[in-house]
Amino acid sequence: MTAAAAWTLRPATAADLEPLAELRAAAMRPDLERLGRHDEHRVRQRLRDAYRPEHTSVVEVPGRPGPAGCLALAPDDPPGTLLLEHFYLDPALHGRGLGTAVLRAALERADAAGLAVRLNVLQGSPARRLYERHGFALESEDPVDVYLHRPAPLERPTT
Template identity: 35%
Template sequence: MSDLLSRLSLQPVDSSDFEAMLALRIDAMRPSLERVGRFDVARSRERLSAGFVVPYMHHIVLDGDQRIGFVTLKPEDSDALRLDHLYLRTGFQGLGIGEWVLEWAKSQAREQRLDIKLTALVKSDANRFYLRHGFVLEGGEGVDLHYRWRVASEAAC
């Protein structure tokens, strides 16, 4: 697996990447959205469009040219960053890639001494992933669960 992780990189996003990223988001999110009865292509387009902030987005790339996912990490409050999107194409989940991206996000947060906030769907496999990586459930509303990783919690370890 470490061989796979050594072949990963993050690359900048361009505004012309929107349609390809939408297709990737739909591929990654469809099973979770269908479980909660919320899959809708138009809604997926709206959600990505609302969070499409190019300066804070990165493609997750394998072997320098294969785009297998993307991540958005942007400022939210004076004390936190928001992990707004972390999507991997079907077939690339469960290989340690999400953890690799999460470690990158945590390193960014550590440098800035900021927490990380994120939202996950109620019946998504992502919930176990985030809990396993030190995020704490802070609450929820509707089909969304809100998590926070505290940069200070690492200093206590």
């Protein structure tokens, strides 16, 4: 069974913060090192400073101890927009379709609510291709970050 075949999301709690900070550090290390921006303390502290469990879900894979990943979807500006942030998977699970499955489920919820979604990804990150395959397009970029946007679904006329 692949990781994408069996996974669940559960609401995050305050107790998830440190395991998720460690997960973030592992997931982001290659991109941060490539950009010359890796800092062992800062990579964890940024999640600690921004952690909002009420908007965060923990990805669990049966038989696997601890979180397999997480993602946060929170209301953002302009109204009618969600910010997708803190989407991390254990690097051991990359390339197995889990990220695609989790992202697809999150975007289906956003679409059902008629909401646009924004996010940012580090320059050169392979995750950018995942987001672009799911309808995200370039909004802006700087030397470190790429800001992507996925519009709300078009309203369908009622018959």
